[in-house]
Each structure stands twice: as C-alpha cells, then as structure tokens.
Amino acid sequence: MKNKNITTLLRHFFITIAIIFICTLVSLFFVELHIRTENIIMIYLLGVLFIVIETKQLVWGIASSFISIITFNYCFTQPLYSLHIHDPNYIITIIIFLIVSIITNILMGKLQKHAAIAHYNEQQTLAFYEISKSFLNLFGIQTIFMHTIHALYEYQNIISVLYYYDEKSKQLQRYQDDAMPLALHVVDELATWCYKHQKACGHATAINGSEQWSFHPLCHGEEILGVYAISHTPELTKENELFIHTLIAQMVMALEREQLYAQQEQSRIAIEKEKLRNNLLRSLSHDLRTPLTNIAGSSAVLLENDDVFDSEMKKKLMKSISSDAQWLTQLVENLLNMTRIQDGRLLLSKRCEVVDDIICEALQRCESRKGSHTISAHLPETIQLVNMDGQLIIQVLVNFIDNAIKHTQPTSHIDIYYTQKKGKACFEVSDDGNGIPDNMIDTLFDSFVTTKSERSDAKRGVGLGLSISKAIIEAHGGTIYAHNRADGHGAIFGFYL
Template identity: 35%
Template sequence: MIVKTLQKNPRIKADTTWRDAFMSVFILGVCSLIGLLFHSLRLSEANIISIYIIGILLISSIASSWAYGVMASVSGVLLFNFLYADPTFNFRVYDLQYSITTTVMLVASLIANYVMTLFRSQLDREILEIHRLDILLETSQHLQQAQNIDDIFTVALTQLHQMFARAVFIFPLADGALQRPRSKVAEGNPNLSPEAIGLDIAALEEFVATDNEKKSTVLHLNADNKAICFKLISGEAVVAAICIIVNSAKRTGGFEYNLVLAMLDEIALSVEKYNLQVFNERIAQEAEAERLRANLLRSISHDLRTPLTSISGNADILLSSADQIEPELRRQLYQNIYSDAEWLMNLVENLLFVTRIDNGVMTINTEYEVLQEIIQESLRYMAKRAKDHTIHLEMPEEILLVKMDARLIMQVIINIVDNAVKYTPAGSDIRIRALRRGSRAVVEVADTGNGISDDEKQKVFEMFYTTNKNSSDSRRGIGLGLPLCRSIVRAHGGEVRIADNVPHGAIVSFSLQLEEVCVESEYLGG
C-alpha cells in the first residue's frame, strides 16, 4: 500500500508540469519573435543563436526538471533551422555551414542547460541547508520554552516534520517498553498510525533494547518507503525512539544525517535539563519537608514543656497537700490543670489535621449547615478559654446556609478566636461578626490587641511561623493555627484574609459560598 502522506501531491505535480510546459513554449516563442526581428534587420545569426541560448538558460532556471532544458535545446535548434536556415520554413538543410551552426548551437544549448541545472541544484541544496540550519536554531529556542516532556516531544515532532516535510513518529520509552507514539504527518492523514504504514514495532523495540553505540537503523516499510529510526538518549538512558519516514530510493546524505543527530542532541539535552529540574525540585521539597519536620519537633518539644510542667507541678501540689490548701486556691489549681490540658488537646487536634492534610488523607464531608449555629457551637467550646475576655457576637437575622464540613469549620473558628484571646490582654473586647457579602458568607473576628504588621500578614500563613509578640497566657504557639485555617477554608472554596482593626488590633476573616434557602424561615438563635 502506498501511503498518501509520504507522496507528493499529484495535483501540485500536474500543475507544475503544465506551468513548466507553458513557460517553455512562451519563452521559445518570445525568442523566435526576437530572432525574426534580428533576421529582418539583417543581424548576424550568432545574435539569434545567443537569444535562443539565453532563453534556454532561462527555461533551465525556472523549470522543475532538467528535461525541459533538454527539450528546449532541441526545440530551439529546430526553430532556428525552420525559421532562419535556407531554405526557410522547412527542416531541410543544404548548406554545410548551417549544419555545423545548428550542431554547435545544440551542443552549446545542452552544455548551457547542464551548467544551469547544476547551478540550480547546488543553489537549491544550499537554500535547503540554510533553511534546515534555521530550523535547528529555531528548535533550540522553542526547547528553551518547553515546560515539560510533552512540550519537548511536541517541539521535536514539529521541527523534524518542518525540516524534512515527512511523517515523523516519536515513541516514548517507559519501563523499557515503547509507549503509544506521537506523530506529525500530512494534514490529510491526521490519524495515520505506524501499523498503517507497516512499521515493525518488534524490530524497533529490539533496536532500542540493544546496548551498543548504534544510533540509527533503517526499517523497510514497503517498496516505496522506509523508516530511518534514531535513539533519543538522555544521560545514559534511552528515553524515546524517533522514526522519520522517507522514500526508499532516497539516500540520506551526511549533512542531513548529522543535522538530525544535532537536533536530537538538542532534544536530549532539553530532556536531561527537565529531568534535572524535576530532581532538584524533589530534593528541594524533601529538604523543605525535613525542615518543617525539624521545626515541628523543635516547636513541640519547646511548647509542650510549659503546659506539661504546669500540669505536673499543680498535680503534685494537689496530691501532696490538697487538704492544707484553701478551697479557692485549690479550685484555681484545678482550673490551671484544665486550661493547660485543653490547650494541649487543641494543639494535638491541629497536629492531627496538619498530618492528614500533608498526607492527603483528610476527607471533607460537606452538608448544608446554618453558619450562625456553627459559630455559636464554636464559642461554647471556647467559653472557658475566653472567660477573661468580652465576646461581642453580631449575626444577621437571615439564615446563612453554607455547604460545609461542620467539624472543620468549627476548628477554623476556634483557631482564629483562640489567637485573638492569646494575643490580647485579659479584659479586651473581641468582636465576632457574620454577614452576607454578595453570594458569600463572611465571618470576621476582630480584636483590640497590638495587631499584625504588614510584613507579617502573609508570613503568619506559613507553617510553623510565629510572631515575636508575647501571648497573654505566656504560651507560645507553634504556628499551625492560621496555616491550617487557610487549608481548610480553601478546601471549601473560600479564602482567609487579615486586615487592620482601627484604631488598633487585627481582623481575621474568611468567606464561604452561600447556598440558597428554599423555604421561608427565621433564625431564632440567641
């Protein structure tokens, strides 16, 4: 089967043939008219012969085949004999001088045609080589913009196809086996497959698997076409096989072969650079993960010591001399143990959430919830923790229905309120407000503390980052609260923001997508 993709377009070939024939006849006709003019002016026959030779050179320079030059040479001699040699208007020649003249004219015309054909062939070859070198330079520029392996292979296909105007196949290699090929063929056959052209995949796999220095091989497809296949080697590993389909009769010159090898070297270098980039990114991620783990262990070992020491000391006092302690002081010791234990439970809860997010195993079970109820439930949990602060709650009368994981959003509210309590002195006001803003529900927690500087507004969302401000209860956080809040809210399609509270303090807010309430109801919360 002859693959249409691998053949020249017959219509273009026919158009070229008719164009060359027409131009040859036209040029010879013009030369004949000029010759008749010269003949009428009794100019020498050498001038007329020169006109024909110029016309033959012109035909040889524009025609697609040398045969037109040969036919033009013979036709020119016959026209000269017919129009100017006595007796005119017939092809008989009685004068030996005319016979010699026409013979010399034929030889000169053939030589001129041969020289012009060689010149044109050399010029075409030089132009093609320059064009291919431009494509090679362009390939290097495109490869620099490639973002991944797919982009690199796309550039390789496009540039090889543009360079040789032939069907090109790239077979990526994974786990030692050739994968589904990528191809670049003629527009008329976009779905052309290697099987359709008779490409021997088993032979190609054998060539790729051979551990030798052989860079290319030829696989014969049919009587008309063959595949020249190359290994794409990055580092010491074969990453793909590239096959260029050419005519069986075509001999690939050294320049073309070396050009392909040069392009493959560029492609292999890009693959190697990409693999090195991926490796460096993985190393950087592992180093960052190790840094975070080290920070976590350091923070936990430092920050657990204070509450554990307090719990241990208070418990020891109660165990050794509980009967001798006044009831009010004894109650205070119990309260301290409870507060420290509650703080530790909140820390452990945050650590568990961070671990689940980091491992990608945290599941979000969303249900339709009334936001006002979630806020009130969170504040009931924080009641003892925030007993020394004044909480102002502002909520709208309309129901704010949100599709959320109630347990996770409660953790967000608890973390934000806990930060407000931690970094503001006892007796401070904390305002919690829920409101509708367009199609989103917004929760704001505003405190009257020292606020957060502009430089720290983004840093506080980094894992394990803590501010230098002292907390009101002397406990230093380990920098998990706000990063965890952002992860949870973003998983719900929302965002966490920090703004300044005028005249002083900070406002931490987050937004969630509102859902439509299908029934008329009134929120009756206290």
C-alpha cells in the same frame, strides 16, 4: 500527486515553446536589420539559458537546444523553410551551438542546484535556530512533546507521535495532536516493543517492516526516556531524516533540563521538609514542656498541700490544669489534622449546620483560655444553615480565636461575625490588638509562622493553626483571608464558604 506532475510538465512545455517563439520573432526582426545569421543563433542560446532558469531542469534545456537548432535551420538558413542544410559551414555552427548550449545547461543546472542547497541550508539553519530558542522557554514534558510534534509538522509536514515512560503508572504515555490528521493507525504495541528492547522497529526494519510507521527509542546516554514514532507517508527524504534527528536531539536536551529541574525541586522540597520537621520537633519540645510542667507542678502542689489550700486556691490550680490540658488537646488535634492533610486523608463530612451552634461551640471550647479577654459573638437574627463539616469549621474558628487571644493584650476585645456576602457564608474574627506586621501578611498561613509579641505566652504554639485552617477551608472550596482593620487597631481573620 499525478495531476500535479502533469501540470508541471505542461507548464514547462509551454514555457519552452513560448521562449523559442519569442527568440524567433526577435531573430526575424534582426534579419530585417541585416544582422548576420551567425549572430542570430546567439539569441537562441540566450533563450535556452532562460528556459533552464525557468524550468530548473536540465532535460528541458537540452530539448530546447535541439528545438532551437531545428527552428534556426528551418527559418534562417538556405534554403529557407527547409530542414536541408545547403552551406556546410552551418553544420559546424550548429554542432558548436549544441555543444555550448549543453555545457551551459549543465553548468547552469549545477549552479541552480548549489543555490537551492544553499537556500535550503539557510532555511534549515534558521529553522533550527528558532526551534532551539523556543525550547529554552518550554517547561513540562507535555509542553515539550507537543512543541516537537508541531515543529515536525510545521517545518517538514511530518506526522509524529511521541511516547514517554511515566514512573508513576509504569506505562508509556502517548502524546499526539488530536487536531493533526493521522494518515495511518499507530500501533502502540510496537512502541512498547521498541521501549523494552531499545531497538527501532516498524517501517523498513526487521520487525514489522511493512508498517508505514517507524518507532525509535528516545535515549539520553544509556537511559531510555520513551519512543518517537514517525509516519512514512509520503516516504521521507534524507533531509527529512536529518531534520528529525536534529529536532529529537533538541527535545532530549530540553527533557534533560526538565529532569534536572525536577531533581532540584525534589532536593529543595526535601530540604524544606527537613527544616519543617526540625522546626516542628524544636517547637513541640518547647510547647509540650511548658504546659506539662504546669500540669505536673499544679497537681504536685495539690497533692502535697491538699489540707492547706482552701477551695478557692484548689479551684484556681485545677482550672490551670484544665486550661493546659485543653491546650494540649487542641495541639494534638492540629497535629493529627496536619498529618491527614499531608497524606491527603482529610475527609469532609459535610451537612447543613446551624451557624449559631457552630459559633457557640467554638466559644465554649475557648472559654477556659480567654482569660481577661472579652469575646462577643454577633449572631444572625434568623436561623442560618450552611453546608459544611461542622467539627472542622469549629476548629478553624477556635484557631482564629486562640490566635487573637495569644497576640493581643489581656483586656482586649474579640468579636465574631457571621454575614452573607455575594451569596457566600462569611465568618470573621476581629480583634483590637496591634495588627499583622506588613512583612508577614503573605506568609501568614504557612506552617510554623509565628509573630513576635511583647507577651511572654504569645509564642506558645508551633504555627500550625492558621496553616491547617487554610487547608480545611480550601478543602471546602472556600477562601481564607487576613488583613488589618481599616481603623489601624487590630486584625481580621475570616473565610468564605
């Protein structure tokens, strides 16, 4: 800073000397043209104006006025090359010159000051406009805070640190740009004190006033959101403080918008959860009633007509009871997994499993429910081991097979494939039904999504199977997918591990 001041001082000195020297040369030329000396002094007045314009400092204008008078008296008044004034009229001329030049310097200084203020205000207005516009496109607390920190440094060269109170951790979270040079150590304890007492502390305050950082509460109305810390190295000007307060006000409005958005999102989620809960209860009341009614009816018929029915009829009724009981078991298993997924308690027990065993177990669980469907498994020729949670992957395959059984004709074919694609294990369940409606492909794996079907029993199920299957596969780090077959006959459900 000291070297910069010396450089500026020398520059202004040489500018002053150079302009007065040029004025002297021009005046000597005018003397040769027999221009009166009273007019020559106006050249020096013009030079003084140029000096004030270039240096933008009144002191150099006044100094140049005296230097100009001395030079004029020495070079152009009788006796020449002497500071003695022979003609008393020149004394009046010199006095008037000094008065006019000083007044001109003062007026020029004021004009330059007003011009500088106008230019500064224009730059500030443009900066605030750009900042306000940029805040409109920001989302997320961290993004808003980092943008504020960068704006303070970019426009005012002010280093800052922001704190936001996190409701989850119950602590102040610190935000700063690690790439930005921190001139001083920030005392986090002062930020905590500022937040708790909702008072400014640090630099130039009653609390740790010797600190070079000042801490101010970040408030929205009566609510305190956090703390902003400002470095006072170098010392801030009033213009800096005005910029800071305006920028912080813009940031608070952005935070308010973020809070409103979060509240709206929470309300939307709450409404969505309520809808899902109502759908679940409504679906469960229907889906539990149907198999329970079948079980109760079949068991009552068996009890009342035990001596009448032959073994074939008894076997048929017991098979119906077993099928409905297995379906209820599968439903309960899906519901339990759904609650684990929503609570974040779905734990994987991964180990290397034989692919043949997994597929065969899934087929066995669906055996009693397949009816007249033909289910074929296309197993690998060699033993294939895949690292996975076997029971959960079996459930995914069962959900796929059940979905194919529900939404295809009784005599349709269902095929299960296992292949290796791009170094990943690929399981697929293919059917030859009517395929997936185009308007359902994007939402197929959402909860409570079911398709309309001509079959009366196709609506059995609360739409959880595919949603839970997606969560299980994603928990494995895999990818689940569904699409219609290329030949237009049926659909394919699959996943990569």
